[in-house]
Amino acid sequence: MSNEALLDILWILLCAGFVFLMQAGFLCLESGVTRSKNSINVAFKNIVDFGLAVLIYWMVSYGLMFGSSAAGWVGTDGFFFRITGEEAPFQYSVFIFQAMFCATGATIISGATAERLPFYVYLLITGIFSILVYPFVGHWVWATDYLGDASGWLAQKGFLDFAGSSVVHSTGGWVSLALILLVGPRLGRFDKEGKAVEIPGSNMPLAMLGTILLIFGWFGFNGGSTLSFGAGVPLILMNTLLGAVGGMTIVLAMIPFTRKLPDPGLVMNGALAGLVGVTANCNLTGPVAAIIIGAVGGLIMMGTVRLLEYLKIDDAVGAIPVHLTPGIWGTLAVALFANAEVMGLESVDRVGMFETQFIGVIVIGFWSFCLPYLFFYLVKKVLPLRVSPEDETAGLNISEHNARTETLFLLEDMEMHARTGDLSKRVRVEPFTEVGQIARQYNKVIDTLDLTMSRLKSIFQDLHDGIITFNSEGSVLSMNPAAGKFYGLEPAIAGGLSAWDLLVPESREDLEVHQPVDHEPFDPFRAGVMQEIHYFRKNSRKDEVVEFVASKGSFNNEVIYTGLIRDVSETVQTKRSKSRLMSKLVGAQQSQFYAGMCKQSVPVLRNLSKRIYDLSLSLPRTIPDPRLKTLENDAQEILHLTDDLRYVESQGSLPVKAVDLAKFLNGFLQKLVSEAKHPEFSETEIKIDLDDTSLHGLIAPSALEQVLEILLLLSCRESGAEKGVLVKLESRYLDQPFSGTEVIPAGEYLTIHLVDEGAGIPEAELDAFFEGRDRKYKDIDLAMAEAMVRHMNGILDVDSTLGDGTTLSIYLPIAREMMDPGEPEEATATVLLVEDHRPVTRLVTGLLHKIGYKVLTAETGEKALAKMKASPVDVVLLDLILAKDLQAREYTFRQIHERFPDIPILVSGGKVDAQVLATVIQEGAAGFLEKPYVPAKILHMVKREALAKKEV
């Protein structure tokens, strides 16, 4: 074999390697400009199409393309290509080179149709391209007979396509177009108005590397197409280089006119379009023509991009703008720019050449577009051509290859959070990876979110006000326990109810809506306006009133309403009670007259009873006479009574002392049963429920005994022997007046409740319940009981529900100063109490002293900050509503939290605005204590935060 022949073989094999490198270029480019969720699929297709195309090419397509021609249309021999003899090295080299071309054409389609095709469909496409499209077109243009004369029908007409602008690039583009039209655009590529939405690539630097590899490979693509190493090669490489430069620079030059920032993808495609443009003609033109052809190719590429967007055709990587239209241009440019001298002609018949080139473009386009379109149109009838929307959304890496990465794990875990809302779980952390770092940070965010949500949930659950959420159609989405309790529903099953049916029911058996006539009709969607809903609860025969305020928000483009329901029945009752109080005051003036008479008669009565008592003692006891004993007891009782009356007269109240009420009640009830003054006391079961409090009450024991006797007699009669009476003792703090039948001022009380299960008392009778004797039991003097309680600085109240029974309540003052043990000598923690209501301050201070905590107090936020600077504090208990602080409710909280972020702050308040509360909790409040305080809850939460602080 001659040196020239060996050099040819070397050159062809070298160029085949260059063209093979274009596969890597396409792989990088297509993976880079598509989304990472499809990157494996795209890259995988680039490898697989190479293998499949080469196999098919060896088996069938090389013979179809370069076999002995049948009338210039198709080759008829050379299948399963093999050869022996001297020519074998050259022929094998040519085969390798041509096979790379086939693979290149096939891989163009993978980019255009990326991110939506099932893998098997892509294999079919590769097969169809490699068997039906590429070898036929290749035969028409490139096949030669034994002597090197053109045997393809197009080439015989003079059609020229040196390295495949049409044969490789346009055919790939046409097949891509056919497929894209059949499968449609990717999800989300065009919005509802049909406007193109840019889908960003996952790795532009990788795409740029791919472009560089493609340009490099193109030297082999064009340079090797001589199939020999001759003097024409340098010019071909020169023109190839200039074509790429022309395409790239024209796109850069167009940037000012597009009024956009440089688009790396467009510039890369400009270079590739220029290369496609010069591919058909680089052996026949000069450098200037190559630059022009490349530049026009770039412009055509830009125009094609716009056209595809206008037609809503989604080419994932721009394969059609790069390969199809510049390929057509390059083929026609042969006629426009071919150099006669280079061609070895006297002159060039450009018109004739253009006609030939144009016919070639049309025929190749028709064959390459229609045949695959028809084939896959039929395939579509029996097999899906694209993946399901779910798979497309998840990404083909997962759906087509089950490719699992740490990114996928993270996404799955995050999806689990989004789907279930269960924030107790954490995402998996893959150490020493970037995704692992993201996962770790995400877990920290979830920690904070979980804490905040727990606090918010706590508020949501514990809030006395009801909260419901509903959508714009009025379907209830959620409700808190308070709302559920008010409406008698389980919050868990409230979802789906109509807000109308819930709030203003028309057919509930237990609840009726009685809106006043002058009220506007209720509308739950009237946001920001307070509306009242008046109910009548049939079971208890009570009027109830709620205030309803809706706020409008949105989540995920869905309008969500949040309704705050506040039970204001007590407020309304307070107003009513005030009017009753006024009537009582009028009655009291009348009573003064009787009091004056009483004042005069008391000394007389006392002297008389003393004399009777003394007389009874002086009588001889030889004759036991029960009447004498009775006389003695009565006289003593009257004596005590008159003493008390005198004390009241002189002091304005009964003589009181601090008494452990629990012990007192136990003793009293034992005595009551043993003495059995009334049969009811022994017939009726009297149950005792004494709150675990060690507080002492300030009472006049003898007077309280008489009061309890009177009231208990009433309760026993009401309940009857079968049902029993409950005597209950509890401590209670009211931060604002409580309006029962009586108005009870804010303060701390020890409360004795006598609960019967009798028939109840009609509401109409409750107003004047303690005036005079009982309506039903005339021997029970309720006025006396009420007067005695009043003279102990207590309050007597009654609450009754028809059918359920009556509760008589005695509110007694607490002997506070005796109960506060004072500041402990060795405090285990220090609590700063920011509170401007002194009774509350006293209560909380006493409670905290009892558990060994030191208490600092401040009435304003400013003072609180000063105290915190002066001495260490473990927990802050902050009343959100400080009368002396004029700033926003959350102002003091923020001041303290910003300066002392490590100190837990428990916020408290009565009717605190839910928005304010949500804000401070989100900003880091440790918890919320709702007023009126429950002592046990204060202690629990303060202890919890103090312990947590110490652990930290």
Next chain:
Amino acid sequence: MLWEFLLLDSQPKQLFMKLKLLLLFLISLSSLGAAPSSIDSLGLPEAPENRYQLEQVEQIDREAEVWYSFYTYYTSGEAQVKHGLWIERMRSRDRERHASDFVETRRIYYAGEVSNHSVVSVWINGVLRQRDYILSEDLRVTVKYNEQGQEMRGAKANARGGRAKKERIIRVFDNVYNLTK
């Protein structure tokens, strides 16, 4: 038929199975295949084997129509056996221009057997204007040159691959027939 076989009622897995079967079938047919047209099959000229004692004869007669002839031979007994290059140059009618205007025919003898291939060159005004590389009666590669001796290829001659194939045929002939422009 193939269409029905591949696609009717085919799920993707079944389709792959059918494709595999088809592939096996095609591979089994590979034994029936053949290489595509190769210039090897044309019977390209080969250089005659070297022999000792080759003599050469060169005759120049300007008056004769065939004014130049050349051949090499070896003797076998009494007889001359032609072996190697054989050249004849036929002048035009103008005797004076015999050295610049003539048609040259070259053949190869292989131990007395003349080749079926030959090369015919036409020189005009001392410039090679046409050369026919004749492989057989119907197969020939013709290369034309202009007055300056530059090759005139024609548009179709620029087709991809064809030129290379021609050049390789020519290169073989040129080597065997010891040709230069």
